[in-house]
Amino acid sequence: MRHTWRWFGPKDPVSINDMMQAGVKGVVTALHHIAPGTIWSPDEIVKRQQQLAVMTDGAPSGLSWEVVESLPVSEAIKTQTGEWRGHVQNWITSMRHLKDAGIEVICYNFMPVLDWTRTELNWRRPNGATCMRFDLIDFAAFDLHILKRPGAEVDFPEEIREAAARRFAKMDASRQQQLAANIVSGLPGAAVNFSLSDVRDLLQSYAPVTAEVLRRNFHDFLEQVAPVAQDIGVRLCCHPDDPPFDLLGLPRIMSTEADFAERIAAVDLPANGITLCSGSLGARPDNDLPGMMQRLGDRVHFLHLRNVRRDSDSVPASFFEDEHLGGQTDMVALIDAILREETRRRAAGRPDHQIPMRPDHGQNILDDHRRNTQPGYPAIGRLKGLAELRGVEAALSHRSAA
Known part of the structure; x- marks a missing residue:
């Protein structure tokens, strides 16, 4: 796995120095200050690349922007209202600009209204x-x-x-x-912050959008963007719903293995892939994460490794963000499935045989309590999670090599 770290830009209390000392190899970030539907300009992309390329004292960091998370899909695109066609074209233009800057993996989501709850x-x-x-x-x-x-x-x-x-x-x-x-x-660091009035208005705009309509709109979006991604060499990876069940009367259509399989089949191109987030998907008892990696691994372009613990096996259910090796997902079995997929890709000569992974979320521990970090993104809690995940990876790799 390619060890990466999510960074929210210069205002993130977790610095470039912190990332380097955590031992990551690449950075996952986005232009959070740019509103959905707007083009990401080459100048803004380069500016972010330059920001993460140096340490606080100006020395080179050696880190580069390897994964975009996220290039937001506007509500207009999801509902196919207003200027949605122009927003799709802007999304494609932003994708081309990212590729021109050397960035080839783009994570996004198709969740209505709220990115996570x-x-x-x-x-x-x-x-x-x-x-x-x-x-x-x-x-x-x-x-x-x-x-x-x-x-x-x-x-x-x-x-x-x-x-x-x-x-x-x-x-x-x-x-x-x-x-x-x-x-x-909503999304940490995003350009858009919602009031209760905003949420009510957005919910009203989704009144005619059933699950079937949202699926159709998603397929329309994929039919426009995935062929371009395939042509220019970009890997798209949709993030699952978080949590993976309907909320606020809104349909959620990326919550189960069947959902992912349907979206992949809708536009059957290698560029049309998924982000396997073990935490989001793990909030449902019927999602078998190691099995999903085995069956859908060919299209997994990005990994979020975290764990949750549900209060019950009902859907929906209460849950909390557990330690990375805690929770109800068998993380050892999942990492084993990931390493087997990487081995298969390497044997097939795929240039993307090493899948980018970031330790997703983390509990606030030790000095994390004195930092005002983004919710779920502490420095030490994520470092602890990354160390545990690395240990599992090293042990399994050693066994495979023996």
Whole structure:
């Protein structure tokens, strides 16, 4: 695996020096300040490359921008409204500019409205570490009593509605505001920050968009962008829904192995690939991560390795971000499947035989508690996760070589 690290740009409290000392080989970043639907100019791309190429004292870092995460797909594209056709062309132009700059892997997602959803950003664990958590009762309290989404009642069973009402009754104004802010925080560092009014308006814009319509719109998008990516030598990798089930009355269509298989088959080109995120997909008990890597590995262009622990095996369910070797995904089996896929690619002579991987998320530990890092992206917690993942990789590689 190619060890990489997500960086949110010059304002990220985790510095280039920190990344280097973590021992990563490449950087995963994006132009978070540019709004969805807008072209990423060559000048902006080069500026970001120059920023990560030097340490804080000006010495060369030796690091380069290897994976884009994410080149955002606008809501207009997902709903096929407004200037969506122009946004698709801008997306293609940005992709060409990235390729011209030497960047060949682009991660994106097709999640409606919110890129990820958590109810707690600093949930305390028994050992004092903190992590992100999705609490289904808190989420229902938000949906039913804070957002007051019309029709939300039918999306929750009676026992969840009753529990949410009790939970909401105990919340003071400060807790209500914090819960709402956690849920609508969206992508860390993004150019767009949503208010509750914005969310209501966006939900209304999705009123005619069923799961079938969203799938069709996604296929239309792929039919336009994937052939260009194939022609110029770019690998596209769609990130799964996070969490992998419907929320806020919105359809989510990248939540299961069947979803990924359908999208791959829709435009059957090697450039049309996936980001295998073990944390997002692991929030469903019916997602077999090692098996998915074995069956879909040919199209896995990017890896997010993290682990979650569900409160139950229902869908949806509450869950929290566990340690990288904790949680309910067998990380050893998953890494074994990854290494077997890399071996197969190497034997086939594929230039992309080494799959870029980043240690996704992490618990805040030690000095992480004194840094104001992006939610889920501490320095030491991710370093710990990367070290554990490396250890598994080294042990499995040693066994294979014996």
